[in-house]
Amino acid sequence: MFIYLLLPQLVFCNSSVVQHSDSPLGILAHVTNMSVDWVGYGYAALIATGGVVGYAKAGSVPSLAAGLLFGGLAGFGAYQISNDPNNVWVSLATSGALTGVMGKRFYGSRKFMPAGLMAGVSLLMVGKLSLALLQKPQES
Structure with a gap:
């Protein structure tokens, strides 16, 4: 269900329609290549x-x-990053919270599935977002 809600956004969020009178049907679809946060969408899924x-x-x-709550928040964060690569705060907060919660569960149970896996993937996501935040100069 989640992917059916996300798929149209992935397909249509990067397209812009430009009017041309000489094109058949009167429209020419021009797709721009904005950076889509595929890693973030995969993490949300x-x-x-x-x-x-x-x-x-x-x-x-x-x-x-x-x-579903944290997946939705991570998907929203990936959408924000896709529109503005400097807007990492929702994704960073979501992955940071999951790192803490699932890391605590993994520490207590010592079971890799599911707590260890989610803690590890969330920690990698925090690292990715932190590096992206540090590498991009902030505009003021």
Whole structure:
């Protein structure tokens, strides 16, 4: 379900329509190449999928709710980064919160699945976003 909501945005968010009178049908679709945060969208899909799998395997409603909530926030953050590469704050807060929560769960249980995997992937995402934030000069 999540991917069906996300797919049209991925397809159409980077397109702009330019009117040309000499083109057939009167329009020429011109697609611009903005940077799409594919890693961020993949991370969001992983989070949401983890929540759905947790619900399917164990019947855990909190896992489903948390997976969909944090997956939606990560997807929104990836959308913001796709529109403005300097706007990393939602993604950074989401991945930072998941790093802390899932890292604590992994430390307590020592089970790699799912807490260790999510903590590791979230920590990598925090690193990616931190590097992107440090490499880009801020405009004032």
